[in-house]
Amino acid sequence: MTREEEIARALADVEQSIGAACASAGRGRDEVTLIAITKTYPASDVRILAGLGVRDVGENRDQEAAPKARETEDLGLTWHFVGQLQTNKVRSVVAYADVIHSVDRARLVTAISREAVKAGRELTCLIQVALDDDPERGGARPADVPALADELAAAPALRLGGVMAVAPLGEDPGKAFARLRDLSQSVRRAHPEATMISAGMSGDLPEAVAHGATHVRIGTALLGRRRPFVR
Ligand SMILES: *Cc1c(COP(=O)(O)O)cnc(C)c1O
Numbered sequence: 576m577t578r579e580e581e582i583a584r585a586l587a588d589v590e591q592s593i594g595a596a597c598a599s600a601g602r603g604r605d606e607v608t609l610i611a612i613t614k615t616y617p618a619s620d621v622r623i624l625a626g627l628g629v630r631d632v633g634e635n636r637d638q639e640a641a642p643k644a645r646e647t648e649d650l651g652l653t654w655h656f657v658g659q660l661q662t663n664k665v666r667s668v669v670a671y672a673d674v675i676h677s678v679d680r681a682r683l684v685t686a687i688s689r690e691a692v693k694a695g696r697e698l699t700c701l702i703q704v705a706l707d708d709d710p711e712r713g714g715a716r717p718a719d720v721p722a723l724a725d726e727l728a729a730a731p732a733l734r735l736g737g738v739m740a741v742a743p744l745g746e747d748p749g750k751a752f753a754r755l756r757d758l759s760q761s762v763r764r765a766h767p768e769a770t771m772i773s774a775g776m777s778g779d780l781p782e783a784v785a786h787g788a789t790h791v792r793i794g795t796a797l798l799g800r801r802r803p804f805v806r
Pocket residue numbers: 612614635657658741775776777778792793794795796
């Protein structure tokens with residue numbers, strides 16, 4: 576099997592599970608956007624995915640994402656940055672990312688806004704929420720989300736898109752995603768435009784779609800199990 580055939584087959588399977596999850600949740604397939612997470616895989620895989628109709632791709636490390644986005648610039652894809660973001664990487668990320676999923680503190684809002692204004696770009700930002708107490712995984716505490724949402728919505732060159740989370744380890748993902756949806760509802764009371772819910776990875780896609788995910792971030796199920804990235 577060629578790499579293209581392999582990815583086409585995996586994509587068909589992922590499409591099938593998204594479709595099934597939407598159907599059992601009584602949601603339309605067009606309510607959920609598939610973001611292909613391409614970390615550790617080469618730009619040639621991004622090109623194959625694009626050829627198969629995928630328009631949204633995501634990465635979690637700037638060092639890897641920046642060159643990959645540059646190599647595939649001609650494809651006009653929407654780039655999502657989904658990893659923890661240090662302020663010293665913001666300028667680089669703002670140059671190629673259309674959506675940043677991992678905004679979890681006010682300092683980051685200020686930095687992204689400043690760089691977006693300088694670059695003459697408009698970015699959509701999601702607030703990453705910590706659904707457990709593990710500081711390793713990043714995310715704002717639920718109690719801090721409303722204030723952060725206000726800051727984001729008011730920041731020049733930024734659009735508040737909604738919320739994002741990674742399901743905690745060792746908990747039923749459905750329960751965690753239900754909390755994320757509640758939080759999304761309270762954010763939308765103050766900011767009706769913030770409709771995005773970024774949730775669901777290869778291991779918990781159906782649970783995420785059942786609980787209102789509008790964007791699922793799928794890596795392994797599309798491209799295979801990751802090996803350590805070698806450059
Ligand atoms: C790697 C990654 C994903 C994709 O995870 P898979 O289990 O490979 O589908 C999704 N979201 C974030 C934030 C990631 O870092």
